[in-house]
Amino acid sequence: MFKAFSVSLLFLLLGKACLAQNPETILLKNYRPKSIYRVPVTKVTKAKFPVIDMHAHPRQAKSVEGIKEWINRMDKFGIEKTVLLAQKTGPSLDSICKVFAPFSDRFEVWCGFDYTGYNEPGWSEKAVKELERCVKAGAKGVGELGDKGFGEMFSEPAIAYGMHIDDPRMKPLFQKCGELGIPVNVHVAEPMWMYQPMDSTNDGLMNAYHWRVDSTKQGLLGHAALIRTLENVVRDNPNTIFIASHLANCEYDMTILGNLFTKYKNLYADLSARMAEISPVPRYMNTFFEKISGQAGIWYRQYH
Template sequence: MAFSKRKWVLLPIGILFFLGLTYWIIGRIQYRLNVMDVEEYEPVSTLKVPEHLLTHSKFPFIDVHNHQWVMPVQNLSKIIAEMDSLNMGVMVNLSGFRGKYLEWSLDNVKDHYPNRFVVFLNINFEKLDDEGWPNETLKMMEEAVKQGVRGLKVYKGLGLTDKDNNGKRIAIDDPRLDPIWAKCGELGIPVLIHSGEPNSFWKPKDKYNERWLELKQEPDRYRDPKVIPPFEQIMNEQHNVFRKHPETKFIDAHLGWYGNDLEQLGKLFDELPNVYTELGAVLAELSRQPKTARAFMIKYQDRVMMGKDTYKKEEYYTYFRVLETDDEYFNYYRKRHAHWKMYGLALPDSVLKKVYYQNALKVIPGIDKSLFEK
């Protein structure tokens, strides 16, 4: 019995020691052979060029794409201090949700900083087969706007994973949703809509996929073409909604996932004057093509807004540097989004003002203009 106890104590210790030793030996072999994972490779550039490191924007800005998940109980003073340091005039919280959560978020804003935050509503589209659809949802939208909501945020689940009561995928241009889009136009509020994903998420996860690292680190982002409709179909469904509802203003999130094909995005703008976009999480697409992107931003200066997506104060610095300077060959803040280097666009002041705040003032109602136009 004593031997048995000793065996069962020493056996796992021995296994762990063996595995640790094996891991150490493999590491030494890789070091000797100069083998490393792409995630480890972080070369320090020896390039000597002018640098303009910015920690606040040249002009005050409206972040039209942000998520504050605990706004009902959030200490807004802390984030206001960070906003002030960045020169952010207004933050749009797209994650207002609905019901009591929305009510509490709006109350927190009204009680503390009513002119610094804008809150958007979120709808559960999977209720479209329930009794009372769409009238109950339309009434909820009307009440939300009366309470202070300034827009509707549509998450990517619509078109990808949302299903009706029969288990069928809900297409973005499903006619059962038409009353929602029309109501937004009637209420004078924009729809910020995230549809689909980067095209590469549908591609094979191999050495030719420039999003390979992101799919390795975030495997749930892969879109199996056997299960999910193709990228082109998702985009067409979204664009059909834009076409069908010309009286509603749509903010097509993330450059509409055409940051790598600005010519296509330009064609969309040329066709549909009710469509705008923003820069959330896709800045790296512009800054790897500085000549093309600068020309695009100047040509379509009335259609693009400042947006960040995930909130982290220091990451805004890269946005300022790309938009305002002509710096060359500098790092993005998230390697899985961009394993390439950034180049500044040096946008003219007149364009910067439109991207930073003027376009948002035209599209999103109820923002205090005095914060921007002294």
């Protein structure tokens, strides 16, 4: 009996030892502090005014049941309508439009561009025709177009390596968007932390390492160059509305986006999935939002 008691006590002590953590060996990625501050907390569970979610993707619901569950969540949080950036053309887009058609009062489907044969003569004209067809099928806008340095990569069924949004071949498409009165959501670059050294000096390391950009790769446009492509296309297509996705990935220096807002009245932005980057500087961001509130639109979206 004494032996059994001793063994049980040993296991108990070992268990406590395992639960105890040595601060010298805790990895930063495993650091999960729990605040002990007892301060007033305001929990906002529903938007005070109706919200339009400007940046979602249809893959989040693939059935009528899933869409109905989505609508229930929208109602719970005060979201009036959601924009679905399908990034698709052809039959894939048609199927999405068909599924969401019965819920058109709550969802808008946006299409992509078809880059098939983008290096061949006559591609622009073919792509414009497909854009017009997509609009007839139900698309209310274009997006999310995406270029992280190697060219337009977000639209299906094809990728356009080496072709950026300010490429002359793209201009007929953006002109047609202006004629049709449909906006374009554009993703350029990544947050600046993804371009910085992946070391102890990077204050966004935990997220940056996962999405890091290898700037040594040949043919890659850097952050500043990609922002220039955004400015070029906005400037050269004044009759087309552009939405810079993710605050144009300029969270580290919002004066870049602010200056673009001042210069171009056809430019807007969404702050999708960038709460982590702007939350560390709340007063600065509040000042920025208040300053541009009467000048440009910032639309909300936060990934779940």
